[in-house]
Amino acid sequence: MKFSNVSRRGFVQAMGVAGAAGAVALTGCGNSASGGSGDGSGSGAGSDGGKFMMGGIGPLTGGAAIYGNACKNAAEIAVAEIDGTDSQFKFDLKFEDDEHNAEKSVNAFNTLKDWGMQMLVGTTTTAPCIAVAEEASNDNIFVLTPSASSTDVIGGQPDAQGNTTTARRPNVFQMCFTDPNQGTASAKYISEQKLGTKVGIIYDSSDAYSTGIDQKFLTEAKQVNLEVVANEAFTADSATDFSTQLNNCKNAGADILFLPVYYTPASIILKQANDMGYAPKFFGVDGMDGILAMEGFDTSLAEGVMLLTPFNADADDDRTKAFVAAYKDKTGEVPNQFAADAYDCVYALQAALEKGGCTPDMSASDVCDKLVEVFTSGDFTFSGLTGDTMAWSDTGEVSKEPKGMVIQGGQYVGME
Numbered sequence: 001m002k003f004s005n006v007s008r009r010g011f012v013q014a015m016g017v018a019g020a021a022g023a024v025a026l027t028g029c030g031n032s033a034s035g036g037s038g039d040g041s042g043s044g045a046g047s048d049g050g051k052f053m054m055g056g057i058g059p060l061t062g063g064a065a066i067y068g069n070a071c072k073n074a075a076e077i078a079v080a081e082i083d084g085t086d087s088q089f090k091f092d093l094k095f096e097d098d099e100h101n102a103e104k105s106v107n108a109f110n111t112l113k114d115w116g117m118q119m120l121v122g123t124t125t126t127a128p129c130i131a132v133a134e135e136a137s138n139d140n141i142f143v144l145t146p147s148a149s150s151t152d153v154i155g156g157q158p159d160a161q162g163n164t165t166t167a168r169r170p171n172v173f174q175m176c177f178t179d180p181n182q183g184t185a186s187a188k189y190i191s192e193q194k195l196g197t198k199v200g201i202i203y204d205s206s207d208a209y210s211t212g213i214d215q216k217f218l219t220e221a222k223q224v225n226l227e228v229v230a231n232e233a234f235t236a237d238s239a240t241d242f243s244t245q246l247n248n249c250k251n252a253g254a255d256i257l258f259l260p261v262y263y264t265p266a267s268i269i270l271k272q273a274n275d276m277g278y279a280p281k282f283f284g285v286d287g288m289d290g291i292l293a294m295e296g297f298d299t300s301l302a303e304g305v306m307l308l309t310p311f312n313a314d315a316d317d318d319r320t321k322a323f324v325a326a327y328k329d330k331t332g333e334v335p336n337q338f339a340a341d342a343y344d345c346v347y348a349l350q351a352a353l354e355k356g357g358c359t360p361d362m363s364a365s366d367v368c369d370k371l372v373e374v375f376t377s378g379d380f381t382f383s384g385l386t387g388d389t390m391a392w393s394d395t396g397e398v399s400k401e402p403k404g405m406v407i408q409g410g411q412y413v414g415m416e
Helices: 065-083 102-115 126-139 179-192 208-223 243-251 263-275 318-331 337-355 364-375
Strands: 051-058 090-097 119-121 142-145 172-174 198-204 227-234 256-259 281-284 306-309 382-384 387-392 403-408 411-414
Touching (some): 051 065, 065 337, 102 126, 126 172, 142 364, 179 256, 179 306, 198 208, 208 227, 227 243, 318 337, 337 364, 337 382
Parallel strands (some): 051 090, 198 227
16 A cells, blocks of 8 residues: 555655665765764855764653654754765754754754754644744755644644645655545544444544544545544643543443554553553554654563554665664664654665765755755655655655564564
Protein backbone atom coordinates (compact mmCIF):
# COMPACT_ATOMS: atom_id res chain seq x y z
CA MET A 1 0.00 0.00 0.00
CA LYS A 2 1.60 3.23 -1.11
CA PHE A 3 0.82 6.81 -0.25
CA SER A 4 0.80 8.28 -3.70
CA ASN A 5 -0.91 11.57 -3.05
CA VAL A 6 1.83 13.37 -1.24
CA SER A 7 1.81 12.70 2.33
CA ARG A 8 3.60 13.07 5.38
CA ARG A 9 6.81 11.41 4.78
CA GLY A 10 8.32 11.14 1.40
CA PHE A 11 11.51 10.52 -0.34
CA VAL A 12 13.93 11.90 -2.71
CA GLN A 13 15.96 10.26 -5.45
CA ALA A 14 19.45 10.27 -6.24
CA MET A 15 21.61 8.77 -3.67
CA GLY A 16 22.73 5.73 -1.92
CA VAL A 17 23.67 6.24 1.63
CA ALA A 18 25.42 3.06 2.56
CA GLY A 19 28.68 2.14 4.12
CA ALA A 20 29.29 0.73 7.53
CA ALA A 21 32.17 3.01 8.29
CA GLY A 22 30.37 6.13 7.20
CA ALA A 23 31.13 5.77 3.53
CA VAL A 24 28.33 7.41 1.61
CA ALA A 25 27.47 7.32 -2.05
CA LEU A 26 25.23 10.16 -3.05
CA THR A 27 24.20 12.34 -5.87
CA GLY A 28 23.25 15.19 -3.60
CA CYS A 29 24.92 18.41 -3.05
CA GLY A 30 26.08 19.69 0.24
CA ASN A 31 28.35 17.79 2.48
CA SER A 32 28.56 18.43 6.06
CA ALA A 33 30.19 18.34 9.35
CA SER A 34 28.46 17.17 12.44
CA GLY A 35 26.26 19.16 14.54
CA GLY A 36 25.31 20.77 17.72
CA SER A 37 26.97 24.09 17.21
CA GLY A 38 28.15 26.48 14.62
CA ASP A 39 29.55 29.96 14.26
CA GLY A 40 27.42 31.51 11.56
CA SER A 41 27.43 35.24 11.16
CA GLY A 42 23.66 35.62 11.07
CA SER A 43 23.67 36.70 7.45
CA GLY A 44 22.01 33.50 6.23
CA ALA A 45 24.70 33.12 3.59
CA GLY A 46 26.84 30.20 4.71
CA SER A 47 29.60 29.80 7.24
CA ASP A 48 33.18 30.90 6.88
CA GLY A 49 34.13 27.29 6.12
CA GLY A 50 31.97 27.17 3.01
CA LYS A 51 29.28 25.05 4.59
CA PHE A 52 25.53 25.33 4.31
CA MET A 53 24.00 26.42 7.60
CA MET A 54 21.42 23.85 8.67
CA GLY A 55 19.22 24.41 11.70
CA GLY A 56 17.33 21.80 13.70
CA ILE A 57 14.62 22.18 16.34
CA GLY A 58 13.00 19.61 18.59
CA PRO A 59 12.37 18.60 22.21
CA LEU A 60 15.69 17.59 23.73
CA THR A 61 14.22 17.77 27.23
CA GLY A 62 10.74 17.13 28.60
CA GLY A 63 8.10 14.52 27.87
CA ALA A 64 8.75 14.29 24.13
CA ALA A 65 12.54 14.26 24.38
CA ILE A 66 12.80 10.77 22.85
CA TYR A 67 11.63 12.25 19.55
CA GLY A 68 13.83 15.32 19.53
CA ASN A 69 17.00 13.55 20.57
CA ALA A 70 16.42 10.86 17.96
CA CYS A 71 16.22 13.53 15.26
CA LYS A 72 19.24 15.41 16.58
CA ASN A 73 21.44 12.34 16.89
CA ALA A 74 20.55 11.03 13.45
CA ALA A 75 21.04 14.41 11.77
CA GLU A 76 24.45 14.69 13.41
CA ILE A 77 25.38 11.24 12.11
CA ALA A 78 24.37 12.18 8.56
CA VAL A 79 26.22 15.47 8.72
CA ALA A 80 29.37 13.77 10.03
CA GLU A 81 29.22 11.11 7.31
CA ILE A 82 28.94 13.72 4.61
CA ASP A 83 31.82 15.64 6.15
CA GLY A 84 33.96 12.54 5.66
CA THR A 85 33.37 12.44 1.91
CA ASP A 86 34.92 14.48 -0.88
CA SER A 87 31.68 16.26 -1.70
CA GLN A 88 32.27 19.93 -2.41
CA PHE A 89 29.55 21.07 -0.02
CA LYS A 90 29.17 20.40 3.67
CA PHE A 91 26.74 21.32 6.43
CA ASP A 92 27.18 23.19 9.68
CA LEU A 93 24.40 21.93 11.95
CA LYS A 94 22.99 23.68 15.01
CA PHE A 95 20.14 21.98 16.88
CA GLU A 96 17.98 23.84 19.41
CA ASP A 97 15.73 22.49 22.19
CA ASP A 98 12.08 23.62 22.16
CA GLU A 99 10.77 21.33 24.92
CA HIS A 100 7.76 20.54 22.68
CA ASN A 101 6.53 24.09 23.27
CA ALA A 102 5.36 26.30 20.40
CA GLU A 103 6.57 29.58 21.90
CA LYS A 104 9.98 28.15 22.74
CA SER A 105 10.18 26.68 19.26
CA VAL A 106 9.66 30.11 17.69
CA ASN A 107 12.36 31.48 20.00
CA ALA A 108 14.66 28.70 18.85
CA PHE A 109 13.87 29.53 15.22
CA ASN A 110 14.84 33.16 15.79
CA THR A 111 18.06 32.05 17.47
CA LEU A 112 18.92 29.93 14.46
CA LYS A 113 17.98 32.70 12.05
CA ASP A 114 20.36 35.05 13.86
CA TRP A 115 22.99 32.31 13.66
CA GLY A 116 22.69 32.29 9.88
CA MET A 117 20.44 29.32 9.18
CA GLN A 118 19.76 28.71 5.50
CA MET A 119 17.38 25.72 5.92
CA LEU A 120 15.64 23.94 8.77
CA VAL A 121 15.31 20.24 9.57
CA GLY A 122 12.37 20.50 11.91
CA THR A 123 10.62 21.03 13.92
CA THR A 124 10.20 17.58 15.38
CA THR A 125 6.68 17.76 16.83
CA THR A 126 3.51 19.10 15.27
CA ALA A 127 2.28 22.03 17.37
CA PRO A 128 5.71 23.72 17.53
CA CYS A 129 6.22 23.08 13.84
CA ILE A 130 2.94 24.78 12.94
CA ALA A 131 4.11 27.90 14.77
CA VAL A 132 7.59 27.80 13.25
CA ALA A 133 6.30 27.09 9.76
CA GLU A 134 4.41 30.37 9.80
CA GLU A 135 7.55 32.27 10.83
CA ALA A 136 9.66 30.45 8.25
CA SER A 137 7.15 31.30 5.53
CA ASN A 138 7.34 34.97 6.44
CA ASP A 139 11.14 34.80 6.13
CA ASN A 140 11.16 32.45 3.11
CA ILE A 141 13.37 29.86 4.81
CA PHE A 142 13.06 26.28 3.59
CA VAL A 143 11.66 23.76 6.09
CA LEU A 144 11.80 19.97 5.81
CA THR A 145 10.31 18.39 8.92
CA PRO A 146 11.16 14.78 9.67
CA SER A 147 8.15 14.10 11.84
CA ALA A 148 5.59 16.92 12.23
CA SER A 149 2.69 15.23 10.51
CA SER A 150 -0.31 17.54 10.68
CA THR A 151 -1.51 18.99 7.39
CA ASP A 152 -1.60 22.34 9.21
CA VAL A 153 2.21 22.26 9.06
CA ILE A 154 2.24 22.48 5.27
CA GLY A 155 -1.14 24.17 4.88
CA GLY A 156 -3.45 24.08 1.91
CA GLN A 157 -5.22 20.90 2.99
CA PRO A 158 -8.98 20.63 3.71
CA ASP A 159 -10.17 19.58 7.15
CA ALA A 160 -12.76 16.87 7.85
CA GLN A 161 -15.52 19.27 6.78
CA GLY A 162 -13.75 20.09 3.53
CA ASN A 163 -12.68 23.58 4.62
CA THR A 164 -9.15 24.87 4.04
CA THR A 165 -8.37 27.16 6.94
CA THR A 166 -4.58 27.27 6.60
CA ALA A 167 -3.14 28.48 3.32
CA ARG A 168 -0.40 26.42 1.68
CA ARG A 169 3.06 27.33 2.96
CA PRO A 170 5.07 26.74 -0.22
CA ASN A 171 8.42 26.59 1.60
CA VAL A 172 7.42 23.79 3.99
CA PHE A 173 7.72 20.07 3.20
CA GLN A 174 7.34 16.84 5.17
CA MET A 175 9.49 13.70 5.25
CA CYS A 176 6.83 11.93 7.31
CA PHE A 177 3.39 10.58 6.51
CA THR A 178 0.60 13.10 6.98
CA ASP A 179 -1.94 12.46 9.73
CA PRO A 180 -4.77 11.78 7.25
CA ASN A 181 -2.68 9.24 5.37
CA GLN A 182 -1.80 7.47 8.61
CA GLY A 183 -5.47 7.12 9.48
CA THR A 184 -6.40 5.92 6.01
CA ALA A 185 -3.50 3.48 5.76
CA SER A 186 -4.11 2.06 9.24
CA ALA A 187 -7.76 1.29 8.51
CA LYS A 188 -6.83 -0.34 5.23
CA TYR A 189 -4.06 -2.36 6.84
CA ILE A 190 -6.23 -3.65 9.69
CA SER A 191 -8.94 -4.61 7.22
CA GLU A 192 -6.65 -6.21 4.62
CA GLN A 193 -4.68 -8.17 7.20
CA LYS A 194 -7.88 -9.17 9.05
CA LEU A 195 -6.39 -8.11 12.37
CA GLY A 196 -9.75 -7.65 14.12
CA THR A 197 -13.50 -7.66 13.59
CA LYS A 198 -14.56 -4.91 15.99
CA VAL A 199 -12.40 -1.81 16.46
CA GLY A 200 -12.24 0.48 19.44
CA ILE A 201 -10.41 3.80 19.21
CA ILE A 202 -8.89 5.89 21.98
CA TYR A 203 -7.66 9.28 20.79
CA ASP A 204 -6.65 12.68 22.16
CA SER A 205 -9.32 15.21 21.19
CA SER A 206 -7.09 18.08 22.39
CA ASP A 207 -4.31 17.19 19.94
CA ALA A 208 -4.39 18.00 16.21
CA TYR A 209 -2.17 15.03 15.40
CA SER A 210 -4.39 12.47 17.13
CA THR A 211 -7.69 14.02 16.01
CA GLY A 212 -6.62 14.20 12.37
CA ILE A 213 -5.69 10.53 12.29
CA ASP A 214 -8.89 9.52 14.08
CA GLN A 215 -11.12 11.36 11.61
CA LYS A 216 -9.51 9.80 8.55
CA PHE A 217 -9.50 6.35 10.15
CA LEU A 218 -13.26 6.60 10.73
CA THR A 219 -13.86 7.68 7.13
CA GLU A 220 -11.75 4.90 5.66
CA ALA A 221 -13.18 2.29 8.05
CA LYS A 222 -16.60 2.83 6.45
CA GLN A 223 -15.11 2.38 2.99
CA VAL A 224 -13.48 -0.95 3.86
CA ASN A 225 -16.38 -2.22 5.97
CA LEU A 226 -14.37 -2.14 9.19
CA GLU A 227 -16.71 -2.00 12.19
CA VAL A 228 -15.82 0.69 14.72
CA VAL A 229 -17.73 -0.10 17.91
CA ALA A 230 -16.27 2.64 20.13
CA ASN A 231 -14.53 5.97 19.47
CA GLU A 232 -13.35 7.21 22.85
CA ALA A 233 -11.78 10.63 23.41
CA PHE A 234 -9.56 12.04 26.13
CA THR A 235 -7.70 15.32 26.55
CA ALA A 236 -4.21 16.19 27.69
CA ASP A 237 -5.64 17.13 31.08
CA SER A 238 -7.12 13.68 31.58
CA ALA A 239 -4.35 11.55 30.10
CA THR A 240 -3.65 9.60 33.28
CA ASP A 241 -6.83 7.58 33.71
CA PHE A 242 -8.25 5.66 30.76
CA SER A 243 -10.52 3.33 32.71
CA THR A 244 -13.71 4.81 31.24
CA GLN A 245 -12.46 4.60 27.66
CA LEU A 246 -11.12 1.08 28.12
CA ASN A 247 -14.30 -0.16 29.76
CA ASN A 248 -16.42 1.33 26.98
CA CYS A 249 -14.30 -0.42 24.36
CA LYS A 250 -14.39 -3.68 26.29
CA ASN A 251 -18.14 -3.55 26.80
CA ALA A 252 -18.63 -2.83 23.09
CA GLY A 253 -16.75 -6.01 22.27
CA ALA A 254 -13.70 -4.37 20.66
CA ASP A 255 -11.12 -7.05 19.88
CA ILE A 256 -8.58 -4.55 18.53
CA LEU A 257 -7.83 -1.06 19.82
CA PHE A 258 -6.52 1.61 17.47
CA LEU A 259 -4.39 4.13 19.35
CA PRO A 260 -3.57 7.25 17.27
CA VAL A 261 -1.60 8.74 20.17
CA TYR A 262 1.95 9.39 21.33
CA TYR A 263 3.90 6.85 23.33
CA THR A 264 3.29 8.41 26.77
CA PRO A 265 -0.52 7.98 26.85
CA ALA A 266 -0.12 4.72 24.95
CA SER A 267 2.08 3.33 27.72
CA ILE A 268 -0.57 4.18 30.32
CA ILE A 269 -3.35 2.66 28.21
CA LEU A 270 -1.39 -0.58 27.85
CA LYS A 271 -0.74 -0.81 31.58
CA GLN A 272 -4.31 -0.02 32.61
CA ALA A 273 -5.73 -2.49 30.07
CA ASN A 274 -3.44 -5.15 31.48
CA ASP A 275 -4.44 -4.29 35.06
CA MET A 276 -8.12 -4.73 34.26
CA GLY A 277 -7.57 -7.98 32.39
CA TYR A 278 -8.54 -6.57 29.01
CA ALA A 279 -6.34 -8.05 26.29
CA PRO A 280 -7.38 -6.92 22.80
CA LYS A 281 -4.89 -6.47 20.00
CA PHE A 282 -3.34 -2.99 19.87
CA PHE A 283 -2.52 -1.04 16.73
CA GLY A 284 -0.69 2.29 16.84
CA VAL A 285 0.78 4.97 14.61
CA ASP A 286 4.18 6.60 14.31
CA GLY A 287 3.73 8.59 17.53
CA MET A 288 3.96 5.34 19.45
CA ASP A 289 7.46 4.72 18.14
CA GLY A 290 9.69 5.35 21.14
CA ILE A 291 7.63 3.48 23.70
CA LEU A 292 10.30 0.82 24.11
CA ALA A 293 12.83 3.46 25.14
CA MET A 294 10.64 5.01 27.85
CA GLU A 295 12.35 5.04 31.21
CA GLY A 296 10.53 2.83 33.69
CA PHE A 297 8.17 1.30 31.14
CA ASP A 298 7.64 -2.46 31.31
CA THR A 299 8.24 -3.37 27.67
CA SER A 300 6.46 -6.71 28.14
CA LEU A 301 3.22 -4.69 28.15
CA ALA A 302 3.90 -3.74 24.53
CA GLU A 303 4.39 -7.31 23.39
CA GLY A 304 2.32 -7.85 20.26
CA VAL A 305 1.56 -4.16 19.71
CA MET A 306 1.39 -3.37 16.00
CA LEU A 307 2.00 -0.12 14.15
CA LEU A 308 2.76 1.30 10.75
CA THR A 309 6.17 2.86 10.27
CA PRO A 310 8.38 3.76 7.30
CA PHE A 311 11.48 2.28 8.94
CA ASN A 312 12.52 -1.15 10.18
CA ALA A 313 15.74 -1.17 12.19
CA ASP A 314 15.94 -4.95 11.70
CA ALA A 315 16.07 -4.70 7.91
CA ASP A 316 19.06 -6.50 6.45
CA ASP A 317 20.02 -4.08 3.68
CA ASP A 318 23.50 -2.56 3.97
CA ARG A 319 22.26 1.01 4.29
CA THR A 320 20.01 0.25 7.24
CA LYS A 321 22.61 -1.92 8.96
CA ALA A 322 25.22 0.82 8.61
CA PHE A 323 22.91 3.46 10.05
CA VAL A 324 21.78 1.28 12.94
CA ALA A 325 25.41 0.47 13.78
CA ALA A 326 26.40 4.15 13.67
CA TYR A 327 23.41 5.15 15.81
CA LYS A 328 24.10 2.44 18.39
CA ASP A 329 27.73 3.49 18.50
CA LYS A 330 26.72 7.10 19.15
CA THR A 331 23.84 6.56 21.59
CA GLY A 332 23.85 2.95 22.72
CA GLU A 333 20.25 2.66 21.45
CA VAL A 334 18.39 1.30 18.45
CA PRO A 335 17.17 4.15 16.20
CA ASN A 336 13.44 4.72 15.81
CA GLN A 337 11.67 6.01 12.71
CA PHE A 338 12.08 9.63 13.81
CA ALA A 339 15.83 9.15 13.69
CA ALA A 340 15.62 7.52 10.26
CA ASP A 341 13.42 10.33 8.91
CA ALA A 342 15.81 13.00 10.18
CA TYR A 343 18.76 11.16 8.66
CA ASP A 344 16.93 11.06 5.34
CA CYS A 345 16.13 14.78 5.63
CA VAL A 346 19.81 15.67 5.64
CA TYR A 347 20.62 13.58 2.60
CA ALA A 348 17.52 14.69 0.72
CA LEU A 349 18.50 18.31 1.28
CA GLN A 350 22.02 17.56 0.11
CA ALA A 351 20.69 16.02 -3.10
CA ALA A 352 18.32 18.94 -3.70
CA LEU A 353 20.99 21.55 -3.09
CA GLU A 354 23.21 19.90 -5.66
CA LYS A 355 20.44 19.52 -8.21
CA GLY A 356 19.51 23.16 -7.73
CA GLY A 357 23.09 24.36 -8.20
CA CYS A 358 23.13 26.03 -4.79
CA THR A 359 26.22 27.47 -3.18
CA PRO A 360 26.88 28.23 0.50
CA ASP A 361 27.21 31.96 -0.15
CA MET A 362 23.57 32.24 -1.24
CA SER A 363 21.04 33.93 1.03
CA ALA A 364 18.57 31.76 2.91
CA SER A 365 15.76 33.12 0.72
CA ASP A 366 17.58 32.29 -2.51
CA VAL A 367 18.38 28.79 -1.20
CA CYS A 368 14.71 28.38 -0.34
CA ASP A 369 13.57 29.33 -3.82
CA LYS A 370 15.95 26.81 -5.38
CA LEU A 371 14.97 24.02 -3.00
CA VAL A 372 11.25 24.60 -3.60
CA GLU A 373 11.90 24.49 -7.34
CA VAL A 374 13.74 21.17 -7.03
CA PHE A 375 11.33 19.49 -4.60
CA THR A 376 8.34 20.34 -6.80
CA SER A 377 10.04 19.70 -10.14
CA GLY A 378 8.48 16.30 -10.72
CA ASP A 379 11.80 14.70 -11.63
CA PHE A 380 13.42 14.79 -8.19
CA THR A 381 13.36 11.51 -6.29
CA PHE A 382 15.33 10.19 -3.34
CA SER A 383 16.07 6.75 -1.95
CA GLY A 384 16.73 6.63 1.77
CA LEU A 385 16.21 4.64 4.92
CA THR A 386 12.48 5.28 5.02
CA GLY A 387 11.57 4.66 1.41
CA ASP A 388 12.68 4.09 -2.14
CA THR A 389 12.08 6.57 -4.92
CA MET A 390 10.43 9.10 -2.64
CA ALA A 391 9.07 12.22 -4.26
CA TRP A 392 7.22 15.37 -3.24
CA SER A 393 4.44 17.34 -4.86
CA ASP A 394 3.78 21.03 -4.57
CA THR A 395 1.50 20.30 -1.60
CA GLY A 396 4.59 19.56 0.51
CA GLU A 397 3.57 15.94 1.13
CA VAL A 398 5.77 12.97 0.37
CA SER A 399 4.98 9.65 -1.25
CA LYS A 400 6.38 6.52 0.34
CA GLU A 401 5.26 3.11 1.51
CA PRO A 402 4.58 2.24 5.16
CA LYS A 403 5.66 -1.02 6.75
CA GLY A 404 3.67 -3.07 9.23
CA MET A 405 5.62 -3.73 12.43
CA VAL A 406 4.94 -5.73 15.57
CA ILE A 407 6.77 -5.58 18.90
CA GLN A 408 8.24 -8.95 19.79
CA GLY A 409 10.78 -9.62 22.50
CA GLY A 410 11.25 -5.92 23.17
CA GLN A 411 12.00 -4.97 19.57
CA TYR A 412 10.22 -4.11 16.35
CA VAL A 413 9.83 -6.92 13.83
CA GLY A 414 8.46 -6.62 10.32
CA MET A 415 5.01 -8.12 9.80
CA GLU A 416 5.47 -8.83 6.09
